[in-house]
Amino acid sequence: MSKFVQNAPSKKSGAPKETGPDLSVTIAGVVLRNPVIAASGTFGYGGEYTKVFDVSLLGGICTKGLTLAPRAGNSGVRLWETPSGLLNSIGLENPGIEVFIEKHLPGLRTLGPAVIANLSGSDIKEYSGGAKLLDSSSIDMIELNISCPNVREGGMSFGLDSESAASVTKAVRGAAPHKPLMVKLSPNAADLAAIARACINAGADALSLVNTFKAMAIDIEQRKPVFDNISAGLSGPAIRPVALRMVWELYESLCPKVPLVGMGGIADAIDALEFLLAGAAAIQVGSATFAHAGAMCEIIKGIPEYMTRMGMTNLHEIRIH
Numbered sequence: 001m002s003k004f005v006q007n008a009p010s011k012k013s014g015a016p017k018e019t020g021p022d023l024s025v026t027i028a029g030v031v032l033r034n035p036v037i038a039a040s041g042t043f044g045y046g047g048e049y050t051k052v053f054d055v056s057l058l059g060g061i062c063t064k065g066l067t068l069a070p071r072a073g074n075s076g077v078r079l080w081e082t083p084s085g086l087l088n089s090i091g092l093e094n095p096g097i098e099v100f101i102e103k104h105l106p107g108l109r110t111l112g113p114a115v116i117a118n119l120s121g122s123d124i125k126e127y128s129g130g131a132k133l134l135d136s137s138s139i140d141m142i143e144l145n146i147s148c149p150n151v152r153e154g155g156m157s158f159g160l161d162s163e164s165a166a167s168v169t170k171a172v173r174g175a176a177p178h179k180p181l182m183v184k185l186s187p188n189a190a191d192l193a194a195i196a197r198a199c200i201n202a203g204a205d206a207l208s209l210v211n212t213f214k215a216m217a218i219d220i221e222q223r224k225p226v227f228d229n230i231s232a233g234l235s236g237p238a239i240r241p242v243a244l245r246m247v248w249e250l251y252e253s254l255c256p257k258v259p260l261v262g263m264g265g266i267a268d269a270i271d272a273l274e275f276l277l278a279g280a281a282a283i284q285v286g287s288a289t290f291a292h293a294g295a296m297c298e299i300i301k302g303i304p305e306y307m308t309r310m311g312m313t314n315l316h317e318i319r320i321h
């Protein structure tokens, strides 16, 4: 297994002494300078945000969902705001993995944070083909998306059942033997712990949770569902307490066999700390960046402030169970 080390604090003697708590975290052998990662589908390929804030401050960047073949995404309405969340039906629009590697990865690599490629597919063959290409690229980690609710084939259907979750994880593990593998779980699964265990047994090095919740909206004037696909994925503050409970329970039941990366509605340092206290080794921020582009920077500033106040020197001390 390759162990890419990005932005690890220098261990050389004579290096300037770090002040404040150590925020670095290692997920499946990948060292992140801090536990804050931009969530897939909400940060493009990183470059878009370089004019908005110093992207090098982040611990990691997850790419938009990638598939072997290019995809145009879904027709019709793709985003719909709700009082405390966001519904999306993007449908994995992306240029295909070859184009990603050729056109987007070189720039993404120069930004500094660890690069996590979010991989999706319609069937196991497409997942494996994509994984094989990523295995020989310079990405740091694969985040295997078996939880997208917005595609008709593949996506979430793999994440709802232990047997299919295990078979796609095993296939991707086999096709990408050199990359750390994190599997992204669906909150829509009936038994999340069983799916998590199946993925770990099939070769997952880490788990991320949660993807969006299957939801919908109806346009009462047009008297029809807003989305062409009828349902869409709900993210943002509305899902946070449920996502937090899922991270807590998974940490309790797996304790702490593999690192968990928590997400779902995290918008500020207090939200992020809740997930870290619940057992997440790192967190991802998605929808909050749309509302406030500086949200992740404020989280990165707020975590060490809390740790200093609590007398903590590193993130291992933060969990409460």
Ligand SMILES: Cc1cc2nc3c(=O)[nH]c(=O)nc-3n(C[C@H](O)[C@H](O)[C@H](O)COP(=O)(O)O)c2cc1C
Pocket: 039, 040, 041, 042, 064, 065, 066, 086, 088, 090, 092, 118, 145, 148, 184, 210, 211, 212, 234, 235, 236, 237, 239, 263, 264, 265, 266, 284, 285, 286, 287, 288
């Ligand atoms: C517009 C949009 C696009 C997304 N695209 C993807 C994707 O391509 N792959 C994926 O695994 N998750 C995708 N997600 C899910 C997010 O990565 C994240 O799991 C979810 O939104 C919960 O986090 P949040 O509440 O902080 O947004 C997307 C979310 C949004 C809002």
